Structures are given as structure tokens and as C-alpha cells.
Amino acid sequence: MSPEGDGNQHDHDPVTTPAAAGAGASAWQARLTGLLAEVSREALEGEDLEAVLRRIVECLVRNLPVAIASIILLDDEGTHFMQEVWAGDVELFPQELAHGWPVSVGAAGRCARTGEAQLINDVDTDPDYISGNSAVRSEYLVPIRHRTRLHGVLNIESTRADFFSEETRSVFDAIAGQVAGAIHLARVVGELESANRKLEQLSMSDGLTGIANRRCFDQRLSAEWEWLAGEGRELALVLADADAFKPLNDAHGHLYGDECLRELARICMRLADGTDDLVARFGGEELVLLLPGRDLAAAQELGERLRRDVEAAAMPHAQSQVAPHVTVSVGVSAVRPSKAMSPDHLIAAADRALYMAKARGRNRVIALEADPKDA
């Protein structure tokens, strides 16, 4: 334990309290004003919230003769404290407070419950005071509030009974306001980042099946193309098109057609077992598997498994001339990416193979190496 003025940096500092300042009261005011400015700067840092709050409490302990400074944050419901960031000489940290505690407990709880600042001039006489340092004599707790939302409590503890003058308290009130701004800023930034992530995800996925959409596929194809060109490894495509899908919609309705597409997507997802494999909706009733690192034979085998799995799913199709259930035709292509060709050559080859599978009676797999003449 090191009470202020006892071995810490304020020992020889003439301006540690308003009383000590005496004729130098303006020096004390200057210190408080400087402190407020420093806290404001920290509050606007806007990076990781915990780091910002930690620097604020450290700044308080570094600049003022206080034994403990802490910021205690409430959960979303405002019923429990869930996080405490502190600086100073905490010699006792009650275990029950380590993982959050209800606002029914402690002087900080009283501050949160009442929404009012709490000045405790003699901690020994306050029934709610929970000691963190046996030398502490007084405590000041301020609600941290942004507009109507109570975020938590700013807690300052001093080893002097007369430390919290009106002027000093008003500075802590202002600091609590800065902390509230910092918390609000961090939460808004966090919410924006998460909304952006969601939007990014939405813009890359297909609403019906939940798999990647064409935009995502195009981006990944060109990224894989570049990467594999450098690596000298192959890239394969499996393009699957549901057979007689128009008659299926006409006979069973679009909702059933939608459900069949979802099932096709699930089957493709089960087959895409490579870490970099991508399953995407290529167009209406066409799905595509992008298979980095696989050659034509491996992709053709996967295409064949896909065709068989779709048959095995036995989704009824009353109007297909191929089978009484949904079938797919599959075009497969592969290439070793190089500057001589582009991703379009790979797609064109898969497309040509698919066309041949349809022409030869559907429910079959055709594989073609990509050819510079294809695109």
C-alpha cells in the first residue's frame, strides 16, 4: 500500500491538493484543467475501449494524489457491473467482485441505482463501502452517463478525508462525461464495424441458398487465378445445371423449385471438402464449385459424385424426360493458370462441357481442359 504523499511521485510536489496549493490555488486549478485536457485527448483516441479506459485511470493516478481510480462498466441491462478497469494501489480485491456483481452491492452499486454522484467523506461510516485499500479515507463515485444511458461508474478513492472539494468533484464530474463520450464512441464504432461486416457478408452471399453469390465467386476466381499462377498449381471448376428446371417449376411450383435449389446447394457444400473450395450460385439454376489445386481428373470425379448424390436425393420431378427425380448436368474444366489465359477461359471451357452434357442427354458429367481458344 502506498498512500499519497508516502513514497509516490507526489511526495515533493507542492501542488497535490487544493489545501497544499494554498496561495498556489491557481496552480491546482491549472493542474485540474490540464488533467481534463489529457483525459479528453485519451477519450477521443477511439481505439480499443479497454485500452482507452485504462489510460484514463492511469492518467488520474499519475496526475493526482489519489490512491485508486477505476471505471466500472454496467451490462446492457444495467443490473450488473461486468468490467472494472483500475489503476492505483488496490491491495484487497474481493473475489466476489472479480466476475461482475449486482448493482445491489457496494457504494458503486448505490451510485448506479440512484443515478446520483456519491461523496463518502468517511468510508468507515458508510455501510456500502467495500475496501480495496485499508488507507483509503474518502471516496467519490460519479455516474458515467451518455444522454439517458448509464454506462457505469467512475470511482476515485483518496487517503485524505478532505480531498474531494467542490472544485475537485466538478472536475471528476467532467471526467465522467468524457469517459461516457469515449464509451459511446467505442460502442458506435463497434456497432458500425459489425453492421459493415454483416453488409459485406450479405453482399457476398446468395439470399435463396445462403451460399456465395456470383460476385463473391468472381472475386475468388480472380484471386485464386493470380495465386495459383504464381504457385504453378492447377485450378478446376465444376459447373452444375439442374435439368428441366422450367418444367419442374411449371409442374410443382416455384417454391418447390426454390427448395430443390437449396438442396442442390447443400449437396455441393458437402462435397466441397478442400479448405479453399468455394461453392457459389453461378446463375438461376446453376451452381459452381471452385476447386483450387485440383486437376481435371479430380474435379471430374467430384462432378460425378455430385451427379450421383443429386440422384440419390430423389427430389421428385414429375415432368422431367430424364428421370422421375431432379437430375443435374455437369461441366468440368481445369487449367494451370498463366498469363497466356484468363479466368474466362476456365469458365468458357466448363460452359462448353456443360452444353455438351445437356446435348448428350443430360444427367451426365463432361470434362474439358481449358483452351486459349475457348473464351
Ligand SMILES: Nc1nc2c(ncn2[C@@H]2O[C@H](COP(=O)(O)OP(=O)(O)OP(=O)(O)O)[C@@H](O)[C@H]2O)c(=O)[nH]1
Ligand atoms: N424456383 C426457381 N426457379 C428458378 C430460379 N432461378 C431460375 N429459375 C428457373 O430455372 C429455369 C431454367 O430454365 P431453362 O434455362 O429453360 O432450362 P431448363 O428448363 O432447366 O432446361 P435444361 O437446362 O435445358 O435442362 C427457368 O424457368 C427459371 O425461371 C430460382 O431462384 N427459383
